[in-house]
Amino acid sequence: MRLRKVVTAEVATDDPTGGADEARPVGAPAAVDDRPAVIDLAGVGKEYPGPPRTRALQDIDLVVPRGDFVAVVGPSGSGKSTLLNLVGALDRPTEGTLRIAGHDVARLADVDLAGLRGRQIGFVFQSFNLLDGVDATENVALGLLYGGVPRRQRRARSLDALDRVGLAERARHRPTHLSGGERQRVAIARALVHEPSLLLADEPTGNLDSRNGAAILELFERLHGEGSTIVLITHDPGIAAGLPRCVTLRDGRVERDDQRGPARLAAPAAVPTGAGVDR
Ligand SMILES: Nc1ncnc2c1ncn2[C@@H]1O[C@H](COP(=O)(O)OP(=O)(O)OP(=O)(O)O)[C@@H](O)[C@H]1O
Numbered sequence: 462m463r464l465r466k467v468v469t470a471e472v473a474t475d476d477p478t479g480g481a482d483e484a485r486p487v488g489a490p491a492a493v494d495d496r497p498a499v500i501d502l503a504g505v506g507k508e509y510p511g512p513p514r515t516r517a518l519q520d521i522d523l524v525v526p527r528g529d530f531v532a533v534v535g536p537s538g539s540g541k542s543t544l545l546n547l548v549g550a551l552d553r554p555t556e557g558t559l560r561i562a563g564h565d566v567a568r569l570a571d572v573d574l575a576g577l578r579g580r581q582i583g584f585v586f587q588s589f590n591l592l593d594g595v596d597a598t599e600n601v602a603l604g605l606l607y608g609g610v611p612r613r614q615r616r617a618r619s620l621d622a623l624d625r626v627g628l629a630e631r632a633r634h635r636p637t638h639l640s641g642g643e644r645q646r647v648a649i650a651r652a653l654v655h656e657p658s659l660l661l662a663d664e665p666t667g668n669l670d671s672r673n674g675a676a677i678l679e680l681f682e683r684l685h686g687e688g689s690t691i692v693l694i695t696h697d698p699g700i701a702a703g704l705p706r707c708v709t710l711r712d713g714r715v716e717r718d719d720q721r722g723p724a725r726l727a728a729p730a731a732v733p734t735g736a737g738v739d740r
Pocket residue numbers: 509510511515516517535536537538539540541542543544587
């Protein structure tokens with residue numbers, strides 16, 4: 462079992478909260494590696510008020526150091542999306558302490574939580590959450606709302622992000638005129654467009670065929686190689702087995718936390734090495 466960290470993560474200089482909370486108190490257990498914790502949950506629980514009242518998570522102790530690449534697996538209803546929503550600053554725990562990039566979320570106002578999310582976190586939703594009324598480029602540009610990026614640059618960066626997921630030719634399409642896999646890739650482009658240090662993805666390959674799924678994983682692997690911390694929910698045992706760390710949830714608790722070393726995300730055998738996303 463991984464011991465808790467003493468250090469807190471550095472935060473971006475443009476951080477809306479003006480800096481991290483105080484460091485962990487002296488006397489806390491020693492760290493096992495010296496990478497700062499990007500995500501740190503201690504005794505975290507989440508109960509949805511309902512009705513009916515539902516306990517989705519309990520007693521979660523989990524530290525994700527900077528640069529980790531973690532799969533989260535578990536049966537449907539085990540709490541995976543709930544956990545990702547918490548670490549993505551989309552929701553707050555009902556018990557325990559959650560720190561994101563060193564910030565205790567309980568101490569942040571909603572507006573600061575939104576700022577943290579907007580600047581440092583890229584989130585790929587299980588249900589995509591795209592706006593139907595605007596095209597793919599505008600959807601991706603929403604990922605830049607917090608950056609103060611001028612409109613023209615927002616457009617250029619959106620097109621670049623769409624190109625990275627192989628969707629440059631669908632830039633003017635509205636989500637309703639895209640396939641499920643293409644919508645998923647727009648959602649991924651939106652999560653990437655502001656170059657977040659923490660990328661959270663809820664089943665990002667769930668609607669993709671093996672070729673496009675492999676290309677998305679290669680993209681994630683590249684981002685990981687460039688220093689991003691990535692947490693990815695998957696139902697695919699092959700994907701989970703290829704990642705350096707795999708956290709298994711069951712009934713709202715961490716059942717296992719397996720660490721295996723460096724990522725080895727090979728494309729499936731049927732896909733030639735280096736194959737791009739379908740265009
Ligand atoms: N907004 C909500 N209000 C009430 N209960 C909820 C809410 N969201 C999730 N739940 C419940 O919390 C539990 C965990 O749900 P969660 O969506 O985190 O599961 P999951 O592991 O992501 O499942 P799946 O693999 O099907 O996506 C489930 O029992 C679910 O019914």
